[in-house]
Amino acid sequence: MKDKSFQYSRGTRIRIFCIERREGDRDGFSVIDSTGKYNMATDCRVGNRVLVDDGKLSLLIEGVDTERGEVTVLVENTHVLKTNKRINLPNAEYSMPFLSEKDKEDIIFSIKQGFDVIALSFVNKAEDILEVRRLVSENCTREKPLIFSKIETTQSLKNIDEIIRESDGIMIARGDLALETPYYDVPY
Known part of the structure; x- marks a missing residue:
């Protein structure tokens, strides 16, 4: 439209x-x-x-x-x-790659600019974070940026423990998460 x-x-x-x-x-x-x-x-x-x-x-x-x-x-x-x-798409397991080519370009740009933190939206599983860490390792010659993951889907909530283990920090997108999850399951 x-x-x-x-x-x-x-x-x-x-x-x-x-x-x-x-x-x-x-x-x-x-x-x-x-x-x-x-x-x-x-x-x-x-x-x-x-x-x-x-x-x-x-x-x-x-x-x-x-x-x-x-x-x-x-x-x-x-x-x-x-x-x-x-x-x-509540409860969907997306078939599209976590990182697009544009995402990869943006991450490499942020590394070259010396960003301290990379924030990831729509993380669903630990492998999403590991993919970013590999990209950072391949392109970073100085101190690596921290990686923060945003929890905003039912899938990410199901995998929250593994996401926390692989992340340097997390953000809970309560508004987005509330669209897909009963209010009593949204972390506070």
């Missing part, structure tokens, strides 16, 4: 287009990551939910066509959706 909004009404069925970029309309909307390589449909499962715009729009997954990159969903509540809103 380009600077446009569209109202999706409770009880209607729409499609999320994960490969084809198109403006939002009564048929659905596009979800394309910044690399253009990630097909979100591969991580969607029938019966799970897609939360859009900080959870203001809840969609129940009814069908997935990974080849076409389309997800058919039932709209659970009425909401006006604007452009560039974030998507959450």
